[in-house]
Amino acid sequence: MEFIFLGTGAGVPSKKRNVTSIALQLLQERGATWLIDCGEATQHQILNTSIRPRRIEKIFITHLHGDHIFGLPGLLGSRSFQGGTTPLEIYGPRGIKAFIETALSISSTRLTYDLQIHEIDEGKIYEDDQFTITCKKLDHGILSYGYSFEEKDKPGELLVKQLQKSGIQPGPIYQQIKDNPRVMLEDGTMIEREDYVGPPKKGRKVCVFGDTRFHERFIPFVKDADVLVHEATFSENEETLAYNYYHSTTAQAARIAQEGGVKQLIMTHISSRYQDEDVNSLLNEARTYFSNTDIAADLKQFKVRD
Amino acid sequence: MEFIFLGTGAGVPSKKRNVTSIALQLLQERGATWLIDCGEATQHQILNTSIRPRRIEKIFITHLHGDHIFGLPGLLGSRSFQGGTTPLEIYGPRGIKAFIETALSISSTRLTYDLQIHEIDEGKIYEDDQFTITCKKLDHGILSYGYSFEEKDKPGELLVKQLQKSGIQPGPIYQQIKDNPRVMLEDGTMIEREDYVGPPKKGRKVCVFGDTRFHERFIPFVKDADVLVHEATFSENEETLAYNYYHSTTAQAARIAQEGGVKQLIMTHISSRYQDEDVNSLLNEARTYFSNTDIAADLKQFKVRD
Numbered sequence A, B: 001m002e003f004i005f006l007g008t009g010a011g012v013p014s015k016k017r018n019v020t021s022i023a024l025q026l027l028q029e030r031g032a033t034w035l036i037d038c039g040e041a042t043q044h045q046i047l048n049t050s051i052r053p054r055r056i057e058k059i060f061i062t063h064l065h066g067d068h069i070f071g072l073p074g075l076l077g078s079r080s081f082q083g084g085t086t087p088l089e090i091y092g093p094r095g096i097k098a099f100i101e102t103a104l105s106i107s108s109t110r111l112t113y114d115l116q117i118h119e120i121d122e123g124k125i126y127e128d129d130q131f132t133i134t135c136k137k138l139d140h141g142i143l144s145y146g147y148s149f150e151e152k153d154k155p156g157e158l159l160v161k162q163l164q165k166s167g168i169q170p171g172p173i174y175q176q177i178k179d180n181p182r183v184m185l186e187d188g189t190m191i192e193r194e195d196y197v198g199p200p201k202k203g204r205k206v207c208v209f210g211d212t213r214f215h216e217r218f219i220p221f222v223k224d225a226d227v228l229v230h231e232a233t234f235s236e237n238e239e240t241l242a243y244n245y246y247h248s249t250t251a252q253a254a255r256i257a258q259e260g261g262v263k264q265l266i267m268t269h270i271s272s273r274y275q276d277e278d279v280n281s282l283l284n285e286a287r288t289y290f291s292n293t294d295i296a297a298d299l300k301q302f303k304v305r306d
Ligand SMILES: [Zn+2]
Pocket: A063, A065, A140, A211
């Protein structure tokens, strides 16, 4: 599981930072890539990564501002043009469906794969064996969501040495022991799984916020996340500007991380008023409140703990 | 007057060629830039040129395929974000208005300038003191236009030496002579303008075609153009493929130029199947039929004769 930042700027593209898109790589976990937001030229950024559009399985849209969605029609078309055939699901606020369908139909784009668009409400939006995905309303003038991707706990590893010590030889029985709370051997012995598996592995939790003002009520949503990706459009001393434009400062992003007890904060959506030489100062502002803070850059990757 | 090619690829962006957009720079002529087509990431390409979005006065859309229009919403929004206030007019096939208005309204994009969108029919679409602009239906499966931009002839230069030889001294009278067929001097002498101005300067004509199959009926439209920009998606030996996908080959583009008596052909919209090393061979194919042929590349500029 790792993040690849495809665009880390705010509002308009610059030479250094494209508009917003973030890839969550789940290649080992499910052979798939998920995207959060898809600003214009996201497909162009992808050309500079190992991401394959046909592997993109889900796209989550935080909000409908142009710098977060204008890359969708092109990406969907190219995924088709390049022979993608597996289904794709898009989640986002009401309006996303009309935007996509208008763009595809007016441009006579016919997709070679099944596209499902879900206009979502706050709460749980998806669940399968591996993940539970929920979203929370933020504060951005228009409806903007934060997403939480929670991996389910994985059962512990089979303690092979322990099994062999008890005289149970490798074979299909190992899988049976792993899959069932108790199993009877051929000789009638009852085997309790809990004696032969290690502790379950805690699933990971990563949260990605859309554009938003700071508010304490968002803290419980990110509770104990391994990674929080949060916008930091402005420097700490532009709190009024941030408030007026419905954005956050570095310090506010750090406060959410700190009070939420998250393990790592990655700041993104950086205003084009800040140059390369300002990055350290933005970072230091945040680290005053929350030390394990990083700042995203286009094409930068961040691994999430195994 | 010069062309700057912002995207010269076909269908999908590649690392070497972005999807279609062409700028016609008219800085000396009217302090303006016109765009023909606006594929995704046109605004990103513009960041690498001297073009200023606020100077873009008109955008002409050849057809509604995504690789020719998906950059419009972002460009329009950024032109606003960057403080553009002068009006912008867009011309294109029916449907372009719904596409733009849906994208802007769903993304809550409010423009700081007046935007007029004209859904055009074949024929003359614009005329002012400087230019007449007409469009012609091509053959691309969906409605696709070729545009002809014809500059009006400019009156000849005042022959200052001639005037001085006749004893007429510089002053406001010079402008009067230039502006009127005949002028009476203070001493009663009648001055005929035609004796004191050089020959009128022929206006230029440049044509830019949208995607199209080859057809002889397009030849009169490009008659005697100074520059024809024509798609050449495929190599000469892929004529069947070109026909099936409603595109042209290098040789077909050259034939239009040759039979239309144009002065220069610029080929663009090159399939991504062709690499850098194929460019010379594509060029040579066309030059067999029409020697003054060039091939566009992203960010390449071509000056039109003064
Ligand atoms: Zn926003």
